[in-house]
Amino acid sequence: MDVTALLTLIIGIAVLGLLLVVGLVGTTLGRRKARGGTDVIASPAAPAGETATPEAPVVPAEPQLDKPEGTASRLVRLRQRLAGSQSGLGRGLLALLSRDRLDEDTWEDIEDLLLTADIGVAPTQQLVERLRTRLRVEGGEAAPVRAVLREELINLVDPSMDRRLSITGADGKPGVVLVVGVNGAGKTTTVGKISRILVAQEKSVVLGAADTFRAAAVDQLATWGERVGVPVIRGAENGDPASVAFEAAKAAVDGGYDVVLVDTAGRLQNKAGLMDELGKVKRVIEKQAPVTEVLLVLDATTGQNGMIQARVFSEVVDVTGIVLTKLDGSAKGGIVVAVQKELGVPVKLVGLGEGPDDLAPFEPEAFVDALLG
Numbered sequence: 001m002d003v004t005a006l007l008t009l010i011i012g013i014a015v016l017g018l019l020l021v022v023g024l025v026g027t028t029l030g031r032r033k034a035r036g037g038t039d040v041i042a043s044p045a046a047p048a049g050e051t052a053t054p055e056a057p058v059v060p061a062e063p064q065l066d067k068p069e070g071t072a073s074r075l076v077r078l079r080q081r082l083a084g085s086q087s088g089l090g091r092g093l094l095a096l097l098s099r100d101r102l103d104e105d106t107w108e109d110i111e112d113l114l115l116t117a118d119i120g121v122a123p124t125q126q127l128v129e130r131l132r133t134r135l136r137v138e139g140g141e142a143a144p145v146r147a148v149l150r151e152e153l154i155n156l157v158d159p160s161m162d163r164r165l166s167i168t169g170a171d172g173k174p175g176v177v178l179v180v181g182v183n184g185a186g187k188t189t190t191v192g193k194i195s196r197i198l199v200a201q202e203k204s205v206v207l208g209a210a211d212t213f214r215a216a217a218v219d220q221l222a223t224w225g226e227r228v229g230v231p232v233i234r235g236a237e238n239g240d241p242a243s244v245a246f247e248a249a250k251a252a253v254d255g256g257y258d259v260v261l262v263d264t265a266g267r268l269q270n271k272a273g274l275m276d277e278l279g280k281v282k283r284v285i286e287k288q289a290p291v292t293e294v295l296l297v298l299d300a301t302t303g304q305n306g307m308i309q310a311r312v313f314s315e316v317v318d319v320t321g322i323v324l325t326k327l328d329g330s331a332k333g334g335i336v337v338a339v340q341k342e343l344g345v346p347v348k349l350v351g352l353g354e355g356p357d358d359l360a361p362f363e364p365e366a367f368v369d370a371l372l373g
């Protein structure tokens, strides 16, 4: 080999080495850039070229997000829990109605049982009337007591009501859900749980922590958001709830999100104060986008007290749906009927536990079936 050939060979190897080094640095930089640009709302899939490089170690760039449970499976799972807490009422009614003789004492016992379950006076009378008529007419050997009771209970819960959440905004605006209710009813928890349902449905969500009176509520909501990669807009402690609500709605509009959920403070010190606060929250949100749903969160274990709260809130804001929480801890499922009758607004969701996915759409048939066991 002469000197020229040797030189050509050395230069060739050097150029090849240089190209390899440049290529490697370029790939690494590209990968860093892709990671740096990641948004919190969703972790984008790695570019196709990257996953194909076998030697590239896959390092998760973000904390692992929760994968919320889908609606169908949570319904199946929670039906059991509902049946567990409400079975006394269903079993009791069936036992009384299956007696050989349905005398006045028995009908009185039936009424007492329904009233104890918080169904309310008027709905109880209505149900007893219907049962008396139907079991008299259709009575006798073939009287399908269970089927009659099932049908009448379903009628009472009213399957014709539209229980879908209004989460679709018009003209490309996000759906806006305002969540109201007294402190401790489960508002913050419910906002967190709803965000998980929406994430499972692949909706993009923003949370507004407008419960600025309790710092812990804001932190609590931030944790719910972090777990599913949903941004949470928060303000200063004791700041103006309306300004947080406004910022949350603005973030959702500007960012092209599907839905914004706004948690509010529920101080019931007096009706005028509450009206001022919630009225202002709603007004400022609507500078950005119309409120599509106002959900009133009620604790099912509070019975008549809960009903009084429901009345006050419905006079202050235009409630469009009810969330009944803690039905797992109450045998008084009858409040579903009472509150719907009182407000003329459907129960849309029920809380059945403290777990992150323990919230389910309310379904009259499934509810009655759980009641009857």
Ligand SMILES: Nc1nc2c(ncn2[C@@H]2O[C@H](COP(=O)(O)OP(=O)(O)OP(=O)(O)O)[C@@H](O)[C@H]2O)c(=O)[nH]1
Binding pocket: 181, 182, 183, 184, 185, 186, 187, 188, 189, 190, 211, 214, 217, 264, 265, 266, 324, 325, 326, 327, 328, 329, 350, 351, 352, 353, 354, 358
């Ligand atoms: N068992 C059960 N507990 C629930 C349910 N929903 C909420 N809780 C619990 O109720 C308590 C109060 O819930 P929060 O979400 O903090 O209530 P809140 O209305 O937001 O109250 P503030 O944040 O003070 O306004 C928490 O311990 C929740 O875990 C439910 O469906 N079942």
